[in-house]
Amino acid sequence: MAHSKERFADKMELPPETEQPNVYPLSWHSRTKKLQEVWEASQREIWDPEQLPWDTLDVDSYSWEEREAIAYWWTLLSVFDASAPPVFAEALIKTYEVHEEDPVRKCFFSVTRDEQGHEIMCGLSITKLLGHPDPLTYEPKTDLGRRLQKNAKWLYFNGGRYWTGYKQAVPKYDLAVLFSSFLMGEIAAATIFKQMYENSREPVFKEAFKNIGRDEGRHMAICMAVMERDYPGLKDENKSIVTKQIRAGYLFLSAVLFEPPMEFWDLPADFIDNQREAEEVARGAGFGIPTYEAKKENWRQAILNLKGVLDRYDIPFPAIPEVGISGQEISDVDMEDIIPVF
């Protein structure tokens, strides 16, 4: 590597080649038309959580138990969405380092921006419902609220463990591999937010779910377009990493889209009961969290969709017996292995 002091300009007509990978593409190739279309849609569909009709939300019309139960769901979501902006920002940097075509860089920028919006939405909802901006230091008002705060602390502990692994994974894997785990989250997210939109009664939450669901649908389209571009040439060693990532993505994302598998999530024995109780209270207050059966069916459909995509490229699918899908057994998944996002 040349020293910064070494001068070249007086020795040669043209400068030396710039070492690669270098975060500095000086080119704007555009090959994948679909990605340009998604970028344009993202520009048209920008929304601002702070501009939603917050004045229509009367938190005093809810009991404290209901407020804590609904805030708990937003907290659960933010365990995933509050890490999404840095997760995608890291992936955005990678698209520059590998000199991805211009629409890929733009699409990753749009996902980063969208995810920040989702994170802001979580924060606004929690702050209004609890009258406090931090669900971990908030002082619970009810017995359920106290048990939910314990749940939230355990979720936060678990979610916080994967960032180091993710940072190490990003330079190691091709974008094509990273996309497989992104897609897993986006497919399921697009569906669950649509259900929450249909089943929620509070206008400000309804509006948010409509917007978030539309964002996630675009994220899914981005993943699909990049996979269609890259998967036909995927090497066998990458195929087996994809298979493992899908299983890891299932385990990780189940916590928000279904229920957290205890083989992977390190959670206390009363966790699920507390969460189910909160979901029942929230549903009773008109907050449309899908039931256990509806979540299971949603998750199953999302996984079957993904299986349909991977089958086209002869990528073995992992067994997911939890929702009745057979396939290749994957056993040794731990927090270090995962690169999924939401």
Ligand SMILES: [Fe+2]
């Ligand atoms: Fe999101």
Ligand SMILES: [Fe+2]
């Ligand atoms: Fe997303």
